[in-house]
Amino acid sequence: MAADEMLDRASVRELGRLLRAGETTSVALTRRALDRLDTIGRRLNAVVTLLPERALAAAQRADEELRAGVDRGPLHGIPYGVKDLIAVAGAPTTWGAGPLREQRLAEDATVVKRLDAAGAVLVAKLAMVELAGGMGYEQPNASFTGPGLSPWNPDAWSGGSSSGSGSAVGARAVPFAIGSETFGSIVTPSACCGVSGLRPTYGRVSRHGAMALCWTLDKLGPMCRTADDCGLVLDAIASHDPRDPTSTTRPYHYIPEEQRQEGFRLAALRGATENAQPEAVANYAAALDTLRAVATIEEVELPDLPYGAAIAVILRAEAASAFDGFIDGGGIAGLTAPEDRLRPLSNIAISARDYLRAQRIRTRICRDLDAFFARYDALVAPTLPGVAPPIDLPFGQALRRPNPAFALGAAGNLAGLPAISVPNGFGERGLPTAIQFVGRAYDENRVLAVANAYQRLTDWHTRVPPL
Amino acid sequence: MPQPRPGADPNPQAQRAAAPSADMLAAHVQQVYAPLADNELAALRPLLDDLAGALATLAAFPLDNADEPMPFFIPYRAD
Numbered sequence: 001m002a003a004d005e006m007l008d009r010a011s012v013r014e015l016g017r018l019l020r021a022g023e024t025t026s027v028a029l030t031r032r033a034l035d036r037l038d039t040i041g042r043r044l045n046a047v048v049t050l051l052p053e054r055a056l057a058a059a060q061r062a063d064e065e066l067r068a069g070v071d072r073g074p075l076h077g078i079p080y081g082v083k084d085l086i087a088v089a090g091a092p093t094t095w096g097a098g099p100l101r102e103q104r105l106a107e108d109a110t111v112v113k114r115l116d117a118a119g120a121v122l123v124a125k126l127a128m129v130e131l132a133g134g135m136g137y138e139q140p141n142a143s144f145t146g147p148g149l150s151p152w153n154p155d156a157w158s159g160g161s162s163s164g165s166g167s168a169v170g171a172r173a174v175p176f177a178i179g180s181e182t183f184g185s186i187v188t189p190s191a192c193c194g195v196s197g198l199r200p201t202y203g204r205v206s207r208h209g210a211m212a213l214c215w216t217l218d219k220l221g222p223m224c225r226t227a228d229d230c231g232l233v234l235d236a237i238a239s240h241d242p243r244d245p246t247s248t249t250r251p252y253h254y255i256p257e258e259q260r261q262e263g264f265r266l267a268a269l270r271g272a273t274e275n276a277q278p279e280a281v282a283n284y285a286a287a288l289d290t291l292r293a294v295a296t297i298e299e300v301e302l303p304d305l306p307y308g309a310a311i312a313v314i315l316r317a318e319a320a321s322a323f324d325g326f327i328d329g330g331g332i333a334g335l336t337a338p339e340d341r342l343r344p345l346s347n348i349a350i351s352a353r354d355y356l357r358a359q360r361i362r363t364r365i366c367r368d369l370d371a372f373f374a375r376y377d378a379l380v381a382p383t384l385p386g387v388a389p390p391i392d393l394p395f396g397q398a399l400r401r402p403n404p405a406f407a408l409g410a411a412g413n414l415a416g417l418p419a420i421s422v423p424n425g426f427g428e429r430g431l432p433t434a435i436q437f438v439g440r441a442y443d444e445n446r447v448l449a450v451a452n453a454y455q456r457l458t459d460w461h462t463r464v465p466p467l
Numbered sequence: 468m469p470q471p472r473p474g475a476d477p478n479p480q481a482q483r484a485a486a487p488s489a490d491m492l493a494a495h496v497q498q499v500y501a502p503l504a505d506n507e508l509a510a511l512r513p514l515l516d517d518l519a520g521a522l523a524t525l526a527a528f529p530l531d532n533a534d535e536p537m538p539f540f541i542p543y544r545a546d
Contacts, residue, residue: 312517343514345499
């Protein structure tokens with residue numbers, strides 16, 4: 001295997017070993033990432049802005065530090081990209097929206113500062129669905145950079161709204177990226193692009209400097225080649241930040257050596273494969289069989305609570321407020337997806353009383369789900385009921401099948417629970433399928449331990465798309 | 468004196484509210500964003516139907532008077 005190809009396949013942990021052994025340099029990794037993003041990344045509509053000057057200066061600094069014996073940890077010298085709703089001083093921060101393509105914010109977001117401090121090398125701002133999908137997009141072509149494409153099949157969607165983060169990591173253009181999730185925006189593109197994506201507990205990662213869509217649901221998290229890498233990145237970015245009052249003071253440390261490797265207690269969502277594609281059903285069954293080597297699995301149902309209704313009202317009401325001037329002032333007229341220019345108007349009809357009722361029910365949901373999840377290390381389910389949809393189909397025809405995984409997504413995001421999506425096989429049109437592990441609040445290390453155990457037993461995460 | 472609205476339950480320990488209809492929601496949208504063309508109103512209608520359904524589901528969920536909304540209010544102090 002050529003050296004470059006080997007680097008494209010390596011995890012963050014493996015790249016760190018190569019850097020410290022002097023077998024590669026941060027400058028070489030960074031040049032490779034910039035080149036792949038400029039070619040493959042652009043073909044996949046994954047890139048908004050490349051940052052070659054900043055990146056190469058940071059990479060050179062990282063190499064000099066390593067030579068001088070200064071080691072900032074596992075991310076030292078590793079290139080990465082951020083979803084373009086994360087502020088980077090000196091570069092546009094477009095939020096995926098055409099009317100905002102010249103928007104410049106004065107200061108790096110906290111998550112970028114944390115990664116700088118960890119020695120990571122920011123190489124690009126990555127494409128996303130306009131305004132993180134908060135205007136109600138109904139088809140893949142909802143970004144001024146074009147529809148995000150899966151690296152496994154350019155006729156398929158990358159998933160959203162962290163479309164470029166998923167595509168770029170899946171295409172092996174960057175070892176990791178930062179995405180965001182309000183409702184599905186990390187786990188969905190992770191599944192569609194065949195990468196490992198971690199949605200941390202709400203409040204685990206500071207959102208200072210990130211676009212707000214829904215203050216009580218927005219989270220930032222890592223999208224990587226392995227679950228283990230997600231832990232390494234989370235360790236670097238998790239912290240309390242006085243500039244994000246919702247960030248938790250609970251400490252987080254990723255210490256995989258201390259993790260269990262077996263004896264897990266898992267819950268499997270009953271009916272999780274209803275209306276799923278046949279390959280997704282078979283791959284999920286095979287994954288459960290694999291997991292039985294390290295876990296007991298009990299079939300369960302979620303507590304019967306109005307997850308979908310509550311998240312719809314909360315998300316739509318907060319999005320209407322977060323973008324009130326943009327909507328009322330006609331900014332939405334310049335958005336790419338025609339439905340995004342009209343649908344937000346409907347959200348004005350949600351009253352304060354209705355919003356507060358949803359938030360009062362959410363309190364019940366959080367308490368009931370905490371009691372539920374306390375009994376298990378994680379709940380397992382397919383991430384999606386099938387593979388990435390074609391780019392030319394509206395979601396109404398491609399995605400909206402009644403499936404319990406939708407309720408799990410609503411429940412997990414309402415309660416701010418951590419979840420990781422990892423690839424578990426392939427389905428239609430050569431596209432990946434995925435499973436997710438959802439855990440109790442602040443128990444990222446448990447879901448990571450289960451995902452690590454699964455990835456030790458399988459090799460789906462090592463597959464590379466035929467680009 | 469307003470009449471009790473259908474679906475509402477006044478028991479303060481298991482309150483159920485009355486939800487607005489899709490027509491009421493549509494009237495509010497029209498009031499705020501008028502003039503909206505017929506085709507725009509028609510395009511918004513399925514969203515308002517969905518919203519009315521979600522609000523009805525939430526309104527039917529019994530809540531105690533003491534059920535506080537998430538997130539809870541926290542007084543602020545700079546130090």
